Structure formats: structure tokens, C-alpha cells
Amino acid sequence: MTTAPVQLQRASWPQRADTGAPALAEGDLDRIHRWWRAANYLSVGQIYLLDNPLLRTPLSRDHVKPRLLGHWGTTPGLNFLYAHLNRAISERRQPTVFVTGPGHGGPGLVASTYLEGTYSRVYPEISRDEEGLQRLFKQFSFPGGIPSHVAPETPGSIHEGGELGYALSHAYGAVFDDPDLLAFTVIGDGEAETGPLATSWHSNKFLNPVTDGVVLPVLHLNGYKIANPTVLARIPEEELQELMRGYGHTPHLFTAGFDDETPESYHRRFAELLDTVLDEIAVARAAAAEQGAEHAERPRWPMIVFRTPKGWTGPKTIDGKKTEGSWRSHQVPLASARDTEEHLRDLDDWLRSYRPEELFDEQGRLDADIASLAPPPELAMGALPQANGGSRRIDLRLPDFRQHGVDVQVPGAAVVEPTRVLGAWLREVMRVNPGNFRIFGPDETASNRLQDVYDVTDKQWMAGYEGGDLDAFMGRAGQVMEMLSEHQCQGWLEGYLLTGRHGLMSSYEAFIHIVDSMVNQHAKWLKVTNHIEWRSPVASLNYLLSSHVWRQDHNGFSHQDPGFIDHVVNKKADIIRVYLPPDANTLLSTFDHVLRSKQYINVVVAGKQPNPTWLTMEEAVRHCTRGLGIWDWAGTEQPGTEPDVVLACAGDIPTVEVLAAADLLRQHLPELKVRVVNVVDLMRLQPEGEHPHGLSDRDYDTIFTTSRPVVFAYHGYPWLIHRLAYRRTGHANLHVRGFKEEGTTTTPFDMLMMNDLDRFHLVMDVIDRVPGLASRYASVRQQMQDMRLEARMYAREHGEDLPLVRDWVWPQAAEVDAPPAGMQNSGTGGDNE
């Protein structure tokens, strides 16, 4: 899709009076009305017709699709709004993204972008003539055609129809750092009942009126959802207005379609309302610009309540039942149009009620006067560059992460909080990428130890200030977004990425499940766009999951859940990446990688509590590049002989336990040949054919052996490792320890013991699995059991872990410069430091 970029960076948005546009004339309103009729006609055509797109011959059953799949009810409202916006956009030269909350109204958006000309530019075979119309109709909801909902295939869309609730948060994400952009956001009144949507109104407390664009919410109050009235349509209008004012908006009510008001009259009313509202926005922005970005007050942004009948202009009744203005319009009102003469006749009447012959010429081309309503191509909503965000993505400038590396003399000597180290580098990233990178989090950025970023930016906050240090790190314009809603953060970030920018979301590992379903939708979007040529790649969706399962001993069982990894791994292999860096240096290297990547969902799990650093920066880079590797300094195998056992680990805490177990094995079973393998990139475990990162069988077999027991200490649910590796030759020898859903408020080491992931149990596992050890080392095994008991007893008495465990360090590190005692424990509190 090539359209000239709109070069604006306007000092301010014009009011209509400033644009030189003439007063609204009857001709304008008529043009809008005819556009609307055309859009509705094309929408109905898409839902029902295989052929005969201009009704040049009498409509017959054969012209009707055998399966009628689509949604009519929301469509005329969407078409109405799109038609009116065209005028306003042209007059004001206002770049506008149309966010379709009721994304099931796919036919409407396809019709509107077809009328404006974008559709045929993007898909030339859907030409602007009768043949093109026939293809347009047939392809809709048809095998080999296009989806029934607004989808990645739809030009101008950054918001897929599907799971409802994210229209407003996507819209706000789109306008952050894009002061020219208006997000015209239609919200279904059913959609408005969802939790994510209900809180997303508060986004206006996070929007800077100078440095960000503007969201104009339009509540599409058509009264019904699938089979019920909606709450907001059935509360008194005064209550609805209070709700909107309570959300910080100035509501403007518009009602039409319930009486015999003429089209000219309601179009005039709406056009004037739209002008009023856009002028209000322009005034608010001008006032804010006066105050300056750093001091601007939050405007009470306008919003529109658009109360019109569901299925407006559709059949008033069908089979004697009220249809227009009811939930009966939601999907396909005339379900038997192909099967019964009566419904066919009704369909014919309905289609002809739009008088297509007045809208399209002989060749099937849209009447030129109607077509003139469309904005110039570079401002057409379907062609908005922001809605094909990848096309305007600017790669991040990434400062050298190596400079932030932890100095490691010997493995394990440098004890640091990994996410804090990451935070220092992220600060530099933010410093050099203003307006192109944001961090999103549900009140946990500092808790997750990224607070160094506040050296260079603030948490953006447009609600009130109290003054003093309680407002620390908050500013009217900033690049960190914090609201206590994972949905909101995720929605904002998605909108920000899909319009061409970069970001990351930091969250507690357990609660990231809140956005499971949003991740599904985004993964599906990425998968589909990978096959759409005109969509350019967008920056990856990056998660930093900290406060993870093994360090929620203080918050207890409700905070302990590593299952998000399992969730994402169900999505397409070419979209998903999961990293478990074992220390600060590998975390840095991993993040440098993920911030450069495109079209992925990257999940990075890393602890915020003090943790040894195992690898030098150079080793870390190599290790991350390989994705996994043998740590020969940690093992006892001899070159030239196979090891007796492989101790594998993935995750920071499992790595500590495996190394501690390796240490114990050296002491107690000195002749045992142990290989230690650490996995950073979990996808390496999958077969080559299943995932682009998958190890070849040859590599896998070399590293894990085909015949030796592998004791694998894994961060999450153990069965995931089996699922990834079950095709490998040595799978029968694989024994995985991980989180088996045992937890409570206790000590960190007790958490490990509850799940048999502790060093002592790993030693027992080795003794049990390596042939011949069990009988010979029964006493060592018993010693390990005793250590477990002692550790538990100690914790129950003292409330902290056995010093022997807590203060353990890797032997080499102990020799050099022992890390401070208690390193494993010290930090599990302090979430709001």
C-alpha cells in the first residue's frame, strides 16, 4: 500500500472555522446520505450475494450464498460514522484511525474502504466496477476469501474483530507519542460491559494533550448485543451521562432512527455535532499547548453517545417479528433468503431500498459525486500509515548492553539483582529513543526493579498531583505507563506496537495470565499478517515476567503460577519465543535480542532478587546465541568419555539448584561424571521441524546424550519440557522437576522443597536414575533426605532458610570473593521500594 505520508506535525489542530470549509449545505448532506446508502448496500451485498451485484437481473436464489455468515446489526451505524468522518477529515486534513470496537461489523469496514478507493488499491482484483463488486461480495466470509470480521486483511485496521473489550485501550496505545493522530473509536454497548473496556475509559488520565494524539470515543448505543439488551442502553440517560462525566468525559448525545425524521435532518444534526466535538478537541489542544506539555491540565475530552437502532435501515420486521432496532438484527436477519421465496423477496426489497442504480454507474463505478466525499488518498482512513504500523516503524537505537554487564571474575561471584541491571540499560534505551519506546506495567515497574529508567523519564500521569515526593517520578509527559490493569497495559502496548513503535510490558509472572486471551488475539494477528504482503512487520510484543513463581514465597500460593509459558507455547511456532536467562548478563543479551526482533511474542522470565552471575558478558552472548550450552566449568565429565548423567536447567532459580547439586555431587560422588547444561531459549528443545529455533536431533543428542539419564530442573510446570522433547531419542531418560502446583507463604528454599526441585532432591534423583548408584550411595541419599528435613525444620523454627543453603556459593566463587550472606533471601519483600 503506497500512499504519500501525511507530513503534518501541526502546531495545533484547526477548528472548522479555520479550515475555510463552506457552511454545511444540503448537497453535502445528501452526498453523505448517498455514501451511507452505498456502504449499507455493499454491506448487505457482501453478507448475502454471490452474484448479481448491481441487481441488474431479478434476484434469484442462486444469487444468494448458501451459507449466510456475517453480522448486519452493527454495520449501518459504523457506515454512518465512517461517512461523516470522511467530510471532517477532508476539511481538517486530520489523520484518523477508525477503531472498530464491534469488529464483527466487518462488511461495513470493507465497504467503506472500498468506497474510498483504498480497498482496490490494496487488492486490485477487487476493482471498482461490476466485476470487482461481484468479487467483493463473493469473497466475504467465503472459503478462500476474507474473514467475516474486521481483520488484519482489512485496510486501515489495527484492531481485530473477535474478543470484545479492547477498542479504547488499543486506541490510546495508537495515539501515544503521535500528537497528530485522532483515534475515532467506536465502542459497542455490549462491548462496554466487558471489564477491560469498563476500565479503559480511565485512559484519559494518562494521555498528554500536547505530546499525544486524541481519542474520540463513540458509544454505539444500538441497544442490543447478541440476544439481550445492553446495560448502558437501559439505564436512564441521566445516569449514563453521569457515568461518562465520572469517567472524565464531556458526553454529547445523539439519537436518530427511531422516528420519521428526514435523513437530511439527522445528517445535519450529526455533522454539526461532529464539528462541535472536533472543535472542542481543537480548543482543548490549543489550551494545552499554551500550558505546555509539562503543565497541561487534563481536558474533559468529548465523547459521543450514538443512539441508533441496531440494524438501522434493515428489515423492520421479519416473519412478523421486530427486527430493526432489536437483537434480531445482530447477525443475518433473513436466514432463509436462499431457501424461501418470502425471505428472498424481503432481501430483494431491502437491497433495492438503497436504490443502487443511483449509486453506481453502468460499469458499476461509484457515482463520482459520492466518491468525492472520500478524503484524498493519503488521508483515507483505510490507507492511514499508522494502521500499517510496520511501514513506519523505526528500529530502536540500542546502546551497547555489554557496557552494563556485570563483571564476573569466577562463576557465581557477582551477586546482583538481574532486573535492576537490565533497568540500567533500559534507562539508556529510553534516553535515546524518546517517542518510540515505552514501558507498560500494572504498578510494578519499580517492584520489578526497573526504577533506574526514572532517571531519564517519568510515569505519564494526567490525574491530579499532590506535590512533594509522593509524586516522585510522575510527569505529564513520560515514557512509562502504569495503571493497575494488566488488560489496559497490554491493550495500550498492542496499540502502540501496531502503529509502529516499540515497548515492553513488565508484570508479575502469575498475573500475566490475566491477558492470556489478549495474547491469543495478538498472536493470531501476527500469524495472519505474516502472510499479508502489504503489512510490514511490527516490533515484537515483549514481556518481562519477574516476581516469578520461585520468589513469591512471601506472597503465597495465589501469586505462584508459571503457566503463562505453557499458554503462549500453544501459539504458532514462528511467533513464539521463550527465554529463561539464568543471570544478569544473559538477561541483558536476551533483551538486546528481543528489542531488535519483529513479529514475535517474546516471553522473558527473570528474577528481581539477588542472584549469582555465572557467565562473563562474552560468555553470556555466546550462550544466548546458542540458546543453550554445556557449562563445562560446572560439570565433571572428561573429554572423550560420555557423562554418567546430565544435569540440565532452565530458569534462574533452577540453575542455582542444579549448580548446588553439582557441587554436592562433587563432594559426595567424586567419581561421577556430571554434565551441566543450561537452557536459555526454551524453544531449542523442540525438534527442528516444529520450531525455527529447534535443535537438530544430532545437536540435541550430542548435548543431552541418547542414553544417559537427564535430570532437568525447570522453572515452570515440568510437563512442558516433556511436551517439547517427547520426540527426542533420549526422551525416556528425561526426568523433569519443576513447579507441581505446591506452594504457600514460606521461605524460598522451602518452596523448592515442596516441589522437589531443591538441590538435595536433585542429588537424590541422580542417585535414583544413574544405574548402579542407588545401592552404593544409599547413605548419601539418606543424608540428602536428612538435609531436606533439617532445612524444613530450620525454616519452621527461624522463619528463614538454613544458612548452609542460603549462603551457599559456587566453590570457585567462595575462594575469590564470597558474595554477602543471605543473598537468596534478602529481597523477597520490598515490592514498593
Place this chain on the structure above:
Amino acid sequence: MTTAPVQLQRASWPQRADTGAPALAEGDLDRIHRWWRAANYLSVGQIYLLDNPLLRTPLSRDHVKPRLLGHWGTTPGLNFLYAHLNRAISERRQPTVFVTGPGHGGPGLVASTYLEGTYSRVYPEISRDEEGLQRLFKQFSFPGGIPSHVAPETPGSIHEGGELGYALSHAYGAVFDDPDLLAFTVIGDGEAETGPLATSWHSNKFLNPVTDGVVLPVLHLNGYKIANPTVLARIPEEELQELMRGYGHTPHLFTAGFDDETPESYHRRFAELLDTVLDEIAVARAAAAEQGAEHAERPRWPMIVFRTPKGWTGPKTIDGKKTEGSWRSHQVPLASARDTEEHLRDLDDWLRSYRPEELFDEQGRLDADIASLAPPPELAMGALPQANGGSRRIDLRLPDFRQHGVDVQVPGAAVVEPTRVLGAWLREVMRVNPGNFRIFGPDETASNRLQDVYDVTDKQWMAGYEGGDLDAFMGRAGQVMEMLSEHQCQGWLEGYLLTGRHGLMSSYEAFIHIVDSMVNQHAKWLKVTNHIEWRSPVASLNYLLSSHVWRQDHNGFSHQDPGFIDHVVNKKADIIRVYLPPDANTLLSTFDHVLRSKQYINVVVAGKQPNPTWLTMEEAVRHCTRGLGIWDWAGTEQPGTEPDVVLACAGDIPTVEVLAAADLLRQHLPELKVRVVNVVDLMRLQPEGEHPHGLSDRDYDTIFTTSRPVVFAYHGYPWLIHRLAYRRTGHANLHVRGFKEEGTTTTPFDMLMMNDLDRFHLVMDVIDRVPGLASRYASVRQQMQDMRLEARMYAREHGEDLPLVRDWVWPQAAEVDAPPAGMQNSGTGGDNE
């Protein structure tokens, strides 16, 4: 926990004037104040102290816990409210459940239930003396002790601290059908930012003021969350009031703690406010009772904005930084109390500021005058029977489901919509269990074909009515709950179950992921309560997932996701059950089973489109009881010889494909000995040791063989089957087909082909897997490939499936009484029929 049940069923709730309670006197307020001091003292003690609970000796570092884990900030507010409620409950004899939104305030709830006496009744070792106090302090957030958050262990709780957002929906769930119950619901101002909480205010449009109880929301506006101010605390008060009025409430503002007002004064103000508000509720209920349940209007229920400093009564500053009234109070303000003299002194001052010597006697017993504030034991909030819902659970009366069975002459002959059949039985269930069973769903009950229930009940709806048939099936009192919020439905259902009732949630399969994280929390709750003796089992949480992945061909890729099963299977095996009934009769039998069960999460996936019925009712019962079985009528094996291949299936659509494949194999490879196995209870695949339903290896090996290829057609992501079965002997021979994340808007059969789950591909799989077939049946294999091509081409041309495919019926059925053509296709539209 044995307390006398409160026998009320009061005609109306009393106003205070009716109770004969004397006017509020200074003594009452002083008593409240001293209770509050005691509760705060005990809360601080729990967070910090190992010993010296009454400060009888000078406080030393050894008395301080080595790890300080807990949350202070929200606690004094909770304690304040609890103290005041005691008085009101006693006076009005008002059964009240205290729902603690900020559930991290665990110390407060433990302290309050200790003061009222419940805690020691439930846990006698935590006695009401010095020794008990020492144990109370030590156990908190301590290994072997109790969680830091409000948890199942906490008497009086139905709402676990952890993931924030569900306080109000749990509260509403608790009071549905319990007209005596008040749910006093504290909502954190941070929590209020979450999506689920933001929409849950609208629950008041679904509450009947006669047949249900009342929720009194208290917005705990302490201004801060972990490290940020809250949105609602930083918008103008007028805006907040509009928001609350917009949500349908009458807000009452209370502010205290920011100046030097005397305790007597603010306690008086709050006590009076509480009386006002409770009287307002009583008046509203009386008015509604007058109107009658069927005609009552929705009251503008009161709510309280409780604006007090976070960490009220705690240290004003620490290390020179403002602490009381700031986010610094959120967790443990004096983090170094054990490490530095200064913090120890501050802690000592803080503890002594409550003057414990005035609160507890020599023995450490609570002062009798203070203790007299507690309601009588049977009304104590910690002992509320509803909060131990299992104790009052009444098993459902279940009408004989066999009577609703589909008559099956020969397998596959009866084509029905399974969920519709279920709906007819559910109607009978609802008929005989009024007030004890509800159905919850996000606007999808009819879409999922359960609409027969509307013969006996309505969708409960207290927003406006328009009159006429658009209000069909809606009523002010009904047992079906529909709001377009999966969160809300789930939260309501959880609250309903945890207070002792029964229910089910019906949802689209894809969008049930919206509640993934809520399911985690509930699963954890169940797991923990299984080990708490005094908690009686509650009814299972039942899901009916329809509109599933294989029948969302019309809505497209965004609606196609079977991963919820994978999600739940990560939870504890003794909690999780997953059923995939292949037809209507097995669906009935399954549902009879799950509605009888307790303490489980049951996931049932079943289609709503026309589907053959394979088993007679008696066969279905046997099949469901076994959980899986060989369908010998479908196979071609001979008794006495091993089959050549096992065709296994789980899920309604995979079952159709496997049977169609078996049919093709009969025709094309007549000598091949095929065994057909159908799995209803997915957990049967797991090893015995992993899941209580797991098949023994002997049984598994007998059914699936140890050496023959098993081609397994599965409803969901194929790797789940591997994960369940990887330990089985024959695992290497297991080949699973399922959803591999390929989809779009297309025909039903095309969806199957996109994922290689179609009958033709299954036949190809058999040819590929059974040794010796590949070369001999290359031409059959090619024919199958051709059929796939033909089916795809046909779909792309006609928009529906090849008649050969669409109209296929099991040969026996074809002989008898062929089902109507197009049975597989006809119904994928019509979501709002």
C-alpha cells in the same frame, strides 16, 4: 466450626430505630476505638514479632522476625471498618460477609476474627491468652504457619487475597438468592482500576432487592497502590461522585485521618454514616418488598467512599520520608527493624502507641469491655455459615436425565443439537431447584442452545424494560445471569458456589481464556480447602464450552482456540476434570455427573450444531462411567486377534471424522482390522499415579495396544494428548491430529482439512503408519489426497461443503432412516436465534 445457624428469613431488614438500640454514646465510640487499636496492634504484631507479644519486656531484635513479609498499608482501614460493623451487626442482627478486596490485608482479618473469638474457636491452639498471641504473631507469613494474605485458612473469607479485581463480583454472587445476607465489600482504590472491578459495579442492574441480599461497596480510597497514587484518589471528588452515581449508586463520602480530629469525632461520624447507609438499605428493601419481587424497581443502592491515609496510625515518617498516607506504607514500612536500632526503636514506639496494656489483661486476654463489641458468635463475621458455603450446601435434586435421552435406533441415525438436548434437561433441573442453581453466561445462553430453560425461569434483569417481545425471557427475578463480561459471570458464579449453591457457566470455547487467571485462583482455593478440615466441600465449578473451535468456521480465526483445556490441566489433578462427550446422550450423562460433584473444576466441551447421536442412553451411561471405550460396532477387528490400527477420538467433531474414516477404510481396505476408541473423560489418558481418573497401564495397554499404531483425532491442541500419554508403553506409536492453530472464516470441513484432522487425512495417516500399507495402498492414499483437493475446490466455488462430505452418515444409519442432508453445516450461523 460449629455455630448456631442464624434463622432469619426476615420479612424486612430493620432500621436502627426499630432495633431498640440506644443512641450512640461516648462509651460505644471509645469501645470501637479501643477495638480498632487492638486490631491494629495485633496486625503490626503479626507482621513483625516472633515473640514478646504484649511487650512485657523491652523489645529486642530477637523478637523481630528475620523476614518481614506482609502488608500494612491497607490493614488499619480494614480494621476500622470491621470494628464499626460489629456494632451494627449486633444491633440489627444482620448476617454479614466481609469481602476484603485488598486481600493482602491478611493481618487485619486475622486480627479481627481473633478479637471476635472465632479464630480461637476454629484454631484452638491460637488461644485467647499470651501464649496464643505469641503463636498468632509467629504463625503469620511464617513457614508452617499461615499465608500473608486473606486465604481459605482465614475464617469468614470467601475471597482470597491475590489477584485483584473480583471483590464486587464475588460479593454479588454471594448474595444472589440469599435475601438475608449483606455483603460488606471493601474495594481497594488500586483494585478499582482493574477491568473486572470496573465493570462489576454494574452488577447492581442484576440484583433483585427482594429475593437477593444486598452488597454495600466501600471504596477504600487510601490514595495509593504499591508505588503509585490511584486514579480514583486523584480525580476531583465531584468526578468520583458522578462516576459512582453513573454506576447506579448513591455515594456517601467519609474522610478522616488527615487532620487532628479526635477519634471520638471521626468514630461518631463513621458510626452515624454506617447507620444512615444501612437504614437507606432497609428503606429500599422495604419499598421493594412492597412492590414485590416481580415489579420492584432498582434502588440507587448506597456506597461509601472511605478516604483515609494508607497505613493510618503507622509511622508518620521513616528515615525522614513520609510514610503514613503514602505508598511507602504498602508492605512493611520498617524493613530494617531487626537490623538497625533506629528502626527497632521506631517499631517499639509504633507498637506501644496502641497502648496494649490497656487492651489486654495480665493473661493476655482481650479486655472484656472491648470484647463485648463482638456480635454474638452466631453472627460473628468470621463464623458466618455462608463463608463456609459447603456447610450449608444442599445437593441438587436431579431429575432423571435418561428421560431426555435421544432415541437411537442405530448409531448415528438421530441427528440433534446436543446442547439443546441438554437445555431441556437443565430446564427440569432449574424447575426443581429454585434458589439453589443458576446459569451464568456472557450473552450466550441462547446462542449455546440452552434456551429451553426460559420455559421455567428468566434472565434476571433490573435495568430498564421496554415492554414487548424484545424483553422476552427477562424478569426481575430469574435464575439465568447474562452480562457481556466473562469476568463478571465467573466472579458471580464463584461467589454463588463458595456460599453453598450450584451453577454452571456457558461460554464460547475461545473466549473462556478471558477467565484463565480467575480459574487459577479458584483452583488454588479448592486445592487448599481440600486440606482444611473445617471447610466443607462446595459444589464444583462447571463449564459448558460450546461454539467450539470446530464450529467457529463462520466467525473466523479470532474465535478458534481450544487451549482452555491445556490451561486447566496444569492445575492439581485432584481438582480438574475434562469431558468431551461425543454426542447428546453422553453429554446428558456427563452433566448429571458433574452437577453431583464437589470441589472440582469440570470442563465440558460440546457442540451446539446438529450432530449424530452414536450411543443409546444405556450405552452412553456405561461409556461415560468407563470414561472411554472401544466402539466395536464401528471397528472391524475380530475377537481373538489384535487390531492393525487403533483409531481413537476425543471430541464430537473428531468422532465424526474418525467414524467417517473408519467407513472409508472399510470400503477401501476391507481386510484391515481397525479398532475405534472414543474418549469422553480426557483424564483417563493420564497414568493412574498422576490423576485419580487415570487408567492403569494394563487397561491402557489393552485398549490402545502396546505396539500398534494409534491415530488419535483430538478436539484441541494435539500435544496435550502426548503430554498426558507420554509415559505409556505404546507412546511411540501414538500419532495425534488436532488443532494446530490454522483457521479462518471458511466451511466446517475446510477447517478440519486445514488442520489435517479430516477423514481423508486420517485414512492417509493409517496408510502411512500401519506397516506394509504404504506401498500396497498408494492409490487409495492418492484418492484421499484428491478428495481433499476436491473438497477444497468445491468449498471455494460453492461456499459450502462437498455434499459427499456434508451428507455423510454412518452406513448403518443410512440404511435405516437417513438424517437430513446438510446436517453438519446447517447451523454454524444463528448465534442469536
